[in-house]
Amino acid sequence: MTDITAHPLQEITLDQQVALHTAATRLAEEFDGIYGTETIERFLQTSHDQFATAASIANFLPLLAERFARQRLRALARVEGHHRDGRPVVLFLCTHNAGRSQMALGFFTHLAGDQAIAWSGGSEPGIEVSPSATAAMTERGIDISEEFPKPWTDEVVRAADVVVTMGCGDLCLIFPGTRYENWTVDDPAGLDLADVRPIRDEIERRVRRLLDELNVPATR
Template structure:
């Protein structure tokens, strides 16, 4: 699939393809699944400084993209409200928004995130201030968006990506004007975090999704 990668990575990609083929059997062909996995790998391989986890990232991103495509084609996701959070690096604002959304919505809605210029890792200070709310975003990773992901979203929330944000006619867009936490200390990020939380809760109310306050912040 990718002759420049190690044998271990090739094996990991083949194993990932097997898992995806099992999980999407009857929904997508083997060819489609392998194409999405390969292109997902390429999205990260060109900018990764550490390549150890590339097959895992590729599998996770391919799974998200295939779920999005299935929704676009009306194959599953059960009509749950779906929101896409976009910023520049997908390392701070959009990751915090995703964390709050998943925390409060649980299984009642779907959320994704992406960036116009994905960074190398999620902002460590953003991870720290979210941990203060009892929300762990340390396993998230910066990623781009793709057409099927944008098309699958009911609402696209943009945060500073400007003209780089994708526009599809007839889709609901909302711009959240928020400071970029990149380079800021935790003290300065907390007000941004709290404003994101407020906006996420308001968005859930608009989507008629009752927030799960039994999982609310400590």
């Protein structure tokens, strides 16, 4: 197996090496018959590299790399026609993937259940999801504390039926046949909980409207 743990900017512990190799094995089993070892390892390596310089998540690096690689591989499988189940896919994008897009993702997955798929990403991913955004969503019974800021990638954008942007400007990749929406929503970065609540509520209204337009009944 290729050494998927080498990275020039961060020491990789033995435990992390073991965890990454275990992740590669799990992904290979999950995508058996769709993608081979070389593709699995390449996606895990590049996903690992996306987070390797963020010191605050060092202990969770193998888990984040595996989760991100899995999302990207599922997106690629949709793009290449290996997996199509008829469910709409929505991608929420903002600058840091630390507030608006995470709250939108939280509402969408909470309300849609397994009737649709949602992902999120940022043009300049932050280090952690905004604590105020997390607290505001907790008030609504939605836990986004285990989410993490991440970039968007070519295959993730291409796999989406709808791309919702919130403040990421002209950086978003444009693909023919994809529906794009721009939501003008204030950035919760640096705001306290009281100031984030109106932003949260506006995002919920927009998510509910989007679900209705996609003919996906809200489960709550």
